[in-house]
Amino acid sequence: MTIKxxxxxxxxxxxxxxxxxxxxxxxxxxINISTYPQAAKELKEKxxxxxxxxxxxxxxxxxxxxxxxxxxxxxxx
Amino acid sequence: MxxxxxxxxxxxxxxxxxxxxxxxGPAGLTAAIxxxxxxxxTVVFEKVIPGGYVVNVEKIENYPGFVEGISGEKLxxxxxxxxxxxxSEIKSEEVTKLELNxxxxxxxxxxSSYTSDSLILATGTSNxxxxxxxxxxxxxxxxxxxxxxxxxFFEGEDVLVVGAGNSGVQESxxxxxxxxxxxxxxxxxxxxxxxxxxxxxxxxxxxDLFTSHLVMSFKGDKMLSSVDIKxxxxxxxxxxxxxxxxxxxGEIPNNDLVRDKLKLDEKGFIVTDEYLRxxxxxxxxxxxxxxxxxxxxxxxxxxxxxxxxxxxxxxEERK
Numbered sequence: 197m198t199i200k201x202x203x204x205x206x207x208x209x210x211x212x213x214x215x216x217x218x219x220x221x222x223x224x225x226x227i228n229i230s231t232y233p234q235a236a237k238e239l240k241e242k243x244x245x246x247x248x249x250x251x252x253x254x255x256x257x258x259x260x261x262x263x264x265x266x267x268x269x270x271x272x273x
Numbered sequence: 274m275x276x277x278x279x280x281x282x283x284x285x286x287x288x289x290x291x292x293x294x295x296x297x298g299p300a301g302l303t304a305a306i307x308x309x310x311x312x313x314x315t316v317v318f319e320k321v322i323p324g325g326y327v328v329n330v331e332k333i334e335n336y337p338g339f340v341e342g343i344s345g346e347k348l349x350x351x352x353x354x355x356x357x358x359x360x361s362e363i364k365s366e367e368v369t370k371l372e373l374n375x376x377x378x379x380x381x382x383x384x385s386s387y388t389s390d391s392l393i394l395a396t397g398t399s400n401x402x403x404x405x406x407x408x409x410x411x412x413x414x415x416x417x418x419x420x421x422x423x424x425x426f427f428e429g430e431d432v433l434v435v436g437a438g439n440s441g442v443q444e445s446x447x448x449x450x451x452x453x454x455x456x457x458x459x460x461x462x463x464x465x466x467x468x469x470x471x472x473x474x475x476x477x478x479x480x481d482l483f484t485s486h487l488v489m490s491f492k493g494d495k496m497l498s499s500v501d502i503k504x505x506x507x508x509x510x511x512x513x514x515x516x517x518x519x520x521x522x523g524e525i526p527n528n529d530l531v532r533d534k535l536k537l538d539e540k541g542f543i544v545t546d547e548y549l550r551x552x553x554x555x556x557x558x559x560x561x562x563x564x565x566x567x568x569x570x571x572x573x574x575x576x577x578x579x580x581x582x583x584x585x586x587x588x589e590e591r592k
Contacts, residue, residue, distance in 0.1 A: 206331060208328040210422070
């Protein structure tokens, strides 16, 4: 399952989300909107979201850092 | 030489501490530095990342020693490194419940349970919400509370900022790097940001300030597209076309864990004495969550030092 994480360098919840995924050995592709401004536009058009982090996996879209939701969807104990 | 005992201690997850600090902002991590240097077994519970609310600030310019300013995120990392250097343990676990009726105090987190002989609350504040129609509906669909996170979404757009205090003005200046135009709406008759920030605001031709104005409602279809604001002197209501809104309309204390357990002031901030003792013996409060006249990194650091020292004295007197 491919996991995409939209982030911004100066976003604390993005840092927390990435750290959580790394701590649990989960591979993900990071798309940083401060490095790729076009990604912000694409994310807004595709998902209607104007905030990061946004984590896309399968049919799921997780907005913000929600540890319980991430654990449930990624089946982390 | 037999290392088995040392090895066992290292592998055992500690469940009891002499001091527990809730919150990893400037106050909490300063308290951890002082307690660590006093050889007190200390744990810090962090909810997001080290630094607390300050990590949302792009550049802190009024903290002594950093002449060119420092990013909140970098300062938070330095505080955490400093606290760990002196032996404090930092756990990325959100505290969900406290029991303060007897010592050791009981602490439940998102992952486990702990006990502690003393406690320092340094849980800080959150942005106050406006509680107007459309605010909840359009959060993350145009409305944001973190400019350093979300400003790039509004490249070339018209944006509203609510509040002309330090946060509102500082973040407006940051957002102006991306947005086409920014309207700041302030309820008071004048902005309350520091004069140096007001000067920068006046020099920025992308930003207009409307004082004595109130946000009535946010509107849109699937995404935010406009806002109604009211001139509280004339009663006139205007509709502004906007694609984004950032809200900095004051702070509320993060007091959920102790609302029915500690004495609070009329606004919900924790009441302390000059030694930062709360209404429960052995429980201290430091930083923005307590009743203090100024909420800055510098004042939080001072609070953390006092709370750490007083928690140490409390533990010593119990021996």
